[in-house]
Structure formats: structure tokens, C-alpha cells
Amino acid sequence: MNELRELAARLLSEKSVDVVIGWEEGPRGARPVFVTRPEDAQKLVFDERCVHCLPAYLSPRRAQVKALGKPAVVVKACDARAVAGLIRENQLAREDVVVIGVRCGGVLANGAEAPLSAATLHPRCANCARREPGLYDHLVGETRPDPPKRELPDRVAALDALTPDERWAFWEGELARCTRCHACRQACPMCTCERCAADKTRPQWIESAPHGRGNLAWHLTRAMHQAGRCVGCGECERACPSGIPLGLLNRKVGSVVARRFGWRPSDDPSVPSPIGTFEKGDAQEFIR
Amino acid sequence: MKTVTRENLAALVKELVAKGTAVVAPAASRDGGVDYRDISTLDEARLGEQPRRSLKELFLPPQEPLFSWVKKGSDVTLSEVRTEFPPRVVLGAPPCDAAAVETLDKVMGWDYRDELWFGRRAATTIVALACTAPRGGCFCEEVGLAPDSPRGADLLLRAHDGGYAVEVVTKKGEALVTAHAALFAETPGEAPVRAPAPASDMPRVRAWLESHFVDGLWDEIGRRCHGCGACASVCPTCHCFDIVDEPEGVCHGTRRRHWDTCQTPRFTRHASGHNPRNDQGSRLRQRVMHKFAIYPARFGEVLCTGCGRCSRSCPAGTDLPEILHRIEGLA
Numbered sequence: 001m002n003e004l005r006e007l008a009a010r011l012l013s014e015k016s017v018d019v020v021i022g023w024e025e026g027p028r029g030a031r032p033v034f035v036t037r038p039e040d041a042q043k044l045v046f047d048e049r050c051v052h053c054l055p056a057y058l059s060p061r062r063a064q065v066k067a068l069g070k071p072a073v074v075v076k077a078c079d080a081r082a083v084a085g086l087i088r089e090n091q092l093a094r095e096d097v098v099v100i101g102v103r104c105g106g107v108l109a110n111g112a113e114a115p116l117s118a119a120t121l122h123p124r125c126a127n128c129a130r131r132e133p134g135l136y137d138h139l140v141g142e143t144r145p146d147p148p149k150r151e152l153p154d155r156v157a158a159l160d161a162l163t164p165d166e167r168w169a170f171w172e173g174e175l176a177r178c179t180r181c182h183a184c185r186q187a188c189p190m191c192t193c194e195r196c197a198a199d200k201t202r203p204q205w206i207e208s209a210p211h212g213r214g215n216l217a218w219h220l221t222r223a224m225h226q227a228g229r230c231v232g233c234g235e236c237e238r239a240c241p242s243g244i245p246l247g248l249l250n251r252k253v254g255s256v257v258a259r260r261f262g263w264r265p266s267d268d269p270s271v272p273s274p275i276g277t278f279e280k281g282d283a284q285e286f287i288r
Numbered sequence: 289m290k291t292v293t294r295e296n297l298a299a300l301v302k303e304l305v306a307k308g309t310a311v312v313a314p315a316a317s318r319d320g321g322v323d324y325r326d327i328s329t330l331d332e333a334r335l336g337e338q339p340r341r342s343l344k345e346l347f348l349p350p351q352e353p354l355f356s357w358v359k360k361g362s363d364v365t366l367s368e369v370r371t372e373f374p375p376r377v378v379l380g381a382p383p384c385d386a387a388a389v390e391t392l393d394k395v396m397g398w399d400y401r402d403e404l405w406f407g408r409r410a411a412t413t414i415v416a417l418a419c420t421a422p423r424g425g426c427f428c429e430e431v432g433l434a435p436d437s438p439r440g441a442d443l444l445l446r447a448h449d450g451g452y453a454v455e456v457v458t459k460k461g462e463a464l465v466t467a468h469a470a471l472f473a474e475t476p477g478e479a480p481v482r483a484p485a486p487a488s489d490m491p492r493v494r495a496w497l498e499s500h501f502v503d504g505l506w507d508e509i510g511r512r513c514h515g516c517g518a519c520a521s522v523c524p525t526c527h528c529f530d531i532v533d534e535p536e537g538v539c540h541g542t543r544r545r546h547w548d549t550c551q552t553p554r555f556t557r558h559a560s561g562h563n564p565r566n567d568q569g570s571r572l573r574q575r576v577m578h579k580f581a582i583y584p585a586r587f588g589e590v591l592c593t594g595c596g597r598c599s600r601s602c603p604a605g606t607d608l609p610e611i612l613h614r615i616e617g618l619a
Contacts, residue, residue, distance in 0.1 A: 028425060031605020032512050052604070056514065064511045064567050173318060179341075179350040179547055183516035187603045199554045208532055209351040209546040239603035241340065241518040243321040 001046060003140040004074070007100060009041035011072050017098050018069025021057050023050045032057065036068060046074065046141065048116045051107040053233035055082035056189040060091050072098035076107070078124065080133030080267035081231040082189035087269035089229070089276070091192045094269065101136030106147030110238050118148040124234050124247075126150040135267040156251050172212065175219055177242035180210040184246050185222065187239035190229050197221060223249040228257040228274035231265040289479045293451040296471040297379075298330035303468055304377055305329075312346060313379040314339045324378070335380040335417055336447075342524030342597065343385035344392065346378065347408045351546035354404075354531070359539040371403040373411035377464065383437045383444070384428050384595035386416040388524030390440035394587040395527065413460050416441035417452075418482075425596035427609045431490065433593055436482050446480055453479040490580065490590050493612055496619035497581040501573070505618070509611060510569025512604045513551075519598035519606075520549035525579070525591045528555075550574045576611060 008020040012035065022044045024033035030049040034057075035041055054073050057065045065071065075083060083099055086092035106116055106125035113120065125147045132139055159167055182198065185191045198206045198218055206221055207214035230250040237247045257263050260283050261274040292300070304311050305328050313333035315325040322337045324346060358365045389409070396405040418436030419426075428435060438444040442461030445452040454472060456462050465472050520526040530548040535541040548555060551572070556565045565571050583591035592608070599607045 026605040027607045027610045028599055028605060034511050057511075062511075064507065064569060068511075177317070177323070179521045181517040181521040181547070181549065182552065183514070183518040183521070183603065186514040186516035199552075204532075207534060208530065209534065209544050211351050211544075214351075235603065239514070239516050239518055241522045241601045243317070243319050243340065245319065 001044070004046055004100070004102065005041045005044050007138055007140055008035060008044055008072070009038040011098060012036070012041065013038040016070075017072040019065070020044070020072045020074070020100070021054050021065070022046070022074040022100075023052070023054075034065065034068060044074075046102050048105070048107050048114055050076070051110075051122060051238065053079050053082055053189050053231075053235050055079055055086060056187060056235065058083065058086055058092050058097060059189060059192045061192060061194065070096060070098070072100055074100045074102055075133055075136070076102060076104040077130035077133040077267070078104075078128065078231070078233060080135040081265045082233055084135050084267045084269040084271075085190050085229060085231050085265070086192070088271070088273050089192070098138070099133070099136045101133040101139040103132045103139070103141040103144050105131065105144030116148060118150045121147050121150050122234070123150075123152055124232060126152050133267055135269065155245070155248055156255060159248065159252070171216075174244050175215040176212070177244055178210050178215045178219070179242065180208065180214065180218060181241065183239040183241060184236035184244075187235040188226075189233060189235065190226060190231060191222075197225075219246070219249060223253050226250050227253045228261065228263055230254055289448075289475050289477055290454040290456065290465070290472055291448065291451055291475040292445070292454055292472050294330075297452065300468050300471050301327065301330045301333075301379065303471075308374070310374065310376040311379055312376060314381075324381075327379075330379075333380055336420070338382050338385075338423060338595065338597070340597070340601070341522050342595065343378065343381050343389055343414075344524050344527065346376075346412065347389060347392075347405050348527060348529070348547075351544055352404065354543045354545055356542040357540060369404070371407040373408050376408075376412045378412060378414045380417045380445075381414055381441070382419055382595070383416050383435060383439070383441065384426075384433065384593040385524050386414050386440035387433055387437055387593045388440065388595075389414065391525055391587075391589060391591060391593065392527055394589075395583075398587075413442045413464050414440065415443045415445060415461075415464070418444060418446040420447055423596060423600075425599040425607070425609070426594060427596060427612075428594035430609065430612065431590050431592050431594040434482055448480055455479060490584070492619045493615050494581050494584050496615050497577055498585075500618075501577075505611075505614065506569035506573040507567075508569075509606060510567060510572050513568045513572050513606055514604050515551050515553070515568045515571060516603060517549035517551040518601045518603065519575070519608075520551055521547065522597040522601045524593055524595055524597070526575075550578070572606075576608075580612070 011017045020035040022033055023030045023046060024043040025045055030045055032052055032054060033043055087094050107122045108120050109122045131144055206217045234247055257274055263274045301311050311327050312324050313327045314322050314337045315327050315332050315334055317323045322334050322339050324339050327333050353369050356367045396402040436446055438455055438457045442458045444455040444457055456465060528548045529545045531545045533541060533543050553563055557563045579591040
């Protein structure tokens with residue numbers, strides 16, 4: 001922790017950056033913080049409660065964060081994929097951010113309390129082999145053990161095994177709880193559109209009311225817009241106040257992109273985006 | 289003191305359901321989360337738990353039609369929606385949720401009388417259940433309520449001796465007891481009432497807010513906020529809605545209202561493109577202002593019952609009690 005605080009204080013005092021985006025101790029656990037003065041670097045913490053994907057604050061949508069000046073952002077291995085995603089899509093220039101990688105041994109599941117165990121581990125960490133990010137300018141923290149082993153049912157495969165009617169019934173039931181607050185979009189580091197299709201009214205592409213039609217149109221559109229872009233941070237699912245398993249949609253779409261285009265979320269910004277590139281070998285038998 | 293045993297409460301649910309009265313209670317949804325749901329037996333209810341979304345959705349659903357239209361040539365036919373509803377009993381609402389509904393009656397009956405809101409209000413009897421222990425993030429006493437406040441409830445149950453002590457709060461509550469009189473008993477002794485909390489400092493918060501429309505606090509808390517509106521979704525008192533016309537074909541369609549929130553840029557974006565609340569700080573300020581300055585100025589009470597859902601659901605760790613304490617410190 002001291003290494004992180006000292007680095008942040010140094011970056012701020014030598015004016016390499018204007019703000020360090022990290023975690024602090026909040027009234028209800030660890031939460032994002034924006035440290036702008038070297039003396040406030042003491043606030044920074046990092047432990048298994050730091051589940052948030054902080055690169056969401058680097059999105060061009062976040063004018064208030066941008067106004068603070070050049071950022072340094074603290075990232076876990078998984079979060080670095082969001083930084084890479086923003087760079088890959090020209091939403092962020094590599095030289096405009098200082099990436100502070102922290103070594104991580106897994107974070108807590110939504111609503112779970114420390115200590116980290118097989119029962120409290122975040123599902124996305126269950127098979128994570130990355131203790132440190134591949135994209136960073138500074139790497140801090142002690143070496144962490146691998147996350148506890150946790151056997152998880154493959155929920156996407158379980159859904160694939162259903163009949164279309166059963167699958168429809170599953171999603172109809174889940175999406176019925178949606179109130180269209182759009183928390184999923186707002187917390188997403190890759191939802192960078194200045195103006196979302198769901199907010200457009202001339203024409204109204206997506207009905208704004210949270211009925212079956214509107215909810216289906218919204219969640220399908222979002223899943224498709226995340227195809228080959230979703231970095232799997234799970235913030236949409238964590239932000240959803242109605243507990244809708246949105247990650248299942250993104251994982252399903254992601255698995256199709258992986259199979260068709262050999263693409264997986266990467267923390268290497270030079271890995272081309274499947275939606276932004278064309279290879280002669282790309283599957284195209286569906287174009288007739 | 290009037291009491292009801294757990295067995296008789298189960299019998300009450302059974303009798304109500306048998307005669308066709310819907311009983312709504314905190315109950316588990318398929319994913320394990322607790323929501324307000326129709327139950328057919330008391331065993332399905334998760335009494336004492338706070339549903340993840342609030343009671344308001346029983347009176348102001350996330351979306352509902354207002355009327356539909358059919359156009360034939362130059363003739364337009366409008367079909368109204370019904371504003372009378374079948375009887376319904378809510379069982380086990382936490383006091384923060386019951387109080388919120390009464391708070392909202394003021395705005396729903398203010399510049400026009402919201403027929404759909406009051407139609408559902410008239411049809412619904414609320415049996416609240418006093419909380420025995422605070423949940424993390426609850427702050428009802430700080431906004432002038434209590435874990436066993438009867439406000440907004442028709443009947444208030446307090447856990448007592450394996451069953452419940454029953455406080456009859458309204459005539460509607462009395463009617464429910466009278467209609468099922470055999471299930472309730474008179475037991476000697478006084479109902480267990482909690483000592484009232486010290487008076488809240490809400491007037492000081494309001495005074496500070498009224499003179500600090502521009503303040504560094506808003507910018508600071510706005511940075512962290514994703515503007516996701518989860519807080520408003522789960523809030524028992526956030527009641528803003530949008531009204532949209534949904535064409536369902538060339539000549540027919542539905543006018544509908546659905547929840548909206550001041551936390552999104554779209555809420556205030558003008559047709560010109562100008563947005564008077566163009567950053568998240570100003571939008572978060574609006575949420576705090578509406579609850580602790582604007583609503584008190586108009587209706588004499590804060591628009592918050594301290595349920596703590598906003599803090600618990602915030603993906604970025606924004607904490608309303610913390611903001612209020614900071615304002616108290618600044619005032």
C-alpha cells in the first residue's frame with residue numbers, strides 16, 4: 001500500500017499527472033477516489049474489495065474527470081483491458097494516461113464480505129491466471145497468491161442447452177425486472193458514446209418504456225454494441241439495481257466473436273478490434 | 289394490546305387469497321433477490337427483509353399506459369385506462385417504505401390529482417412490519433422517522449413474543465382487522481414501542497442547501513458518480529416520470545408514462561441542445577436539493593425516508609448519509 005501511496009504522491013508532486021484515480025476507504029467499503037494533492041495520496045487503498053473498474057472514469061463521457069487534467073489510473077490485470085480498449089478505439093491516447101498496475105489475487109463477489117475465499121470470490125476471478133496487468137507504466141504491490149479455486153457452473157452453456165422457448169422464457173423473466181435506469185450503460189467503461197442510441201428520439205430507435213418490447217430492444221442493442229468490445233469487467237451486472245445477469249448476454253456474444261474472429265479481450269492496445277478491422281480470412285459466408 | 293400469532297397471520301394470508309384479495313410481500317425472485325411479489329402463503333414471504341426495490345412501484349409502476357388512441361380518417365378514438373383497482377394487501381413493508389408512500393401522496397395530489405396513484409392507494413391496505421435491527425446504511429432516524437414508525441401504514445406489526453403486536457393506524461387497517469377479527473387477540477400489556485430518536489438536523493441541511501447552489505461539494509461528489517440512476521430506481525420517494533407516445537401501427541398507439549431520473553443528461557436536455565444541468569455534479573445536486581430543500585419548501589417534509597437503498601446500490605460508493613453529514617458540518 002505504501003508503494004502505491006508513495007508513487008501517487010511522487011507523480012503528483014513532480015506534476016507528471018494532475019490526478020490519481022484509485023480507491024479510498026469509503027463509508028461502505030472501498031470506493032473510487034480522485035487524488036489531486038500529494039498529501040492526499042495517503043487515502044489510497046488496495047485490497048480484495050477494490051472491485052470497481054476505474055478506467056470507466058477515462059471515458060470521454062466523463063467531462064468532470066477530464067477537467068482535472070492528466071490522469072493516472074490504478075488498474076488490476078482485468079481493468080487494464082478496459083484501458084487498452086479505450087486506446088484501441090481511439091477514445092484515449094496512450095500518452096494521455098499513466099497506468100499504475102497493482103498485483104491482484106482476486107476480488108470479492110457483489111455483496112460478499114472479506115476475507116476472500118472460494119465462497120466469496122468474484123465469479124470473474126475464478127479462472128483468472130493474471131496476477132498483474134500487461135499494460136502499465138508502474139507496477140506496485142506485493143506478489144499475490146492465485147485466487148481461491150472456485151468451481152462455477154457454465155451458465156452460458158446451460159442457457160445454450162435450453163430450447164429456444166425455454167431460453168426466451170428465461171430472458172423474459174430476467175428482463176421483466178429492468179426499469180431502464182441504464183445503470184448498466186453508465187457504469188460500463190466501454191460505453192463511450194457521447195449520445196447513446198437509447199437516448200435518441202428523432203427517430204426513437206429504442207422505446208424508452210420498461211416493457212417487454214423496450215427492454216428487449218435495449219438489452220439486445222447493448223449486447224450487440226458490445227460484441228468484440230466488452231472487456232468482461234462485470235460492472236454492468238454489479239451496477240444493475242434489479243440483479244439482472246447482464247454478463248451472460250455479453251459473454252454469449254463474446255464467445256461468438258471469439259469463435260468467428262479469434263478475438264478475446266486483451267490488455268494489448270495494438271491487438272486490432274474485430275469490428276474495426278477486415279482480414280481476408282474473416283468468415284463471410286453469411287454475406288450472400 | 290392487539291396481537292396476532294404467526295399461525296394466524298398465515299391464516300390471514302390464506303383467507304385474503306381465498307377471497308381474491310392479492311397479498312404482496314417481500315419474497316424471493318428467481319435469482320434469489322428479494323422483491324415485492326404476490327404471495328399465496330405466508331411461507332413464501334421473507335418478512336423482515338427489505339426488498340431491493342421499494343414499495344413505490346406498487347403505486348407508480350415502472351411503466352404504465354395512460355390511454356390509447358385509434359385514428360380512422362379524421363376521427364380519433366381515445367380509450368381510457370381504468371383508475372379503479374381490485375383490493376390488495378401489502379404485508380411486511382418496512383416502515384421506511386410505508387412512510388414514503390404517504391410522503392408521495394402530497395405531490396401526487398398537488399397540482400393535479402393523480403388518478404392512477406390514488407386509485408391504487410385506495411385499493412391497497414399496507415401492513416408494515418417494524419424493523420428490529422438496522423441494516424448497514426439505514427438512516428431513518430436521521431430523517432425524523434423510526435424503525436417502528438407507523439407513518440404511511442394502515443396496520444403496524446411489531447415482533448412480540450413469537451408473534452406480532454398490532455397497532456391499528458387507520459380506518460382501513462381497522463377494517464382489515466374487523467373483517468378477520470377471529471385471527472386477532474387482545475393480550476394484556478403494552479406494545480413494545482421504541483424510544484423516539486432525537487430531533488433531526490434537517491432544517492440546517494435545508495438552510496445550507498438553499499444558499500449553496502454553487503459549491504465545490506457538487507463538483508467533488510459529481511466526479512465519482514456514474515450518473516447511472518440506480519439510486520433513483522431503488523428509491524422509495526424518487527417519483528419523476530417521463531411521458532411518451534408509442535405508435536403501435538400507422539393509426540393506433542399508446543401514451544405511456546415510465547420512470548425517469550434527474551441523474552441522466554437527457555432529463556433536462558432542451559430541444560435546442562442546451563442542457564442546464566450539463567455535468568454530473570449539477571445532476572447529483574438536483575437529487576439532494578429536491579429531497580432536502582425543494583420538497584420541504586413545498587410540502588413541509590423531506591423527500592427521503594432513510595431506507596439506505598441508494599447507498600447500498602451505488603456502484604461507485606456514493607453515500608447519501610455521508611453527504612448529509614458533510615453538509616451538516618459545513619452549515
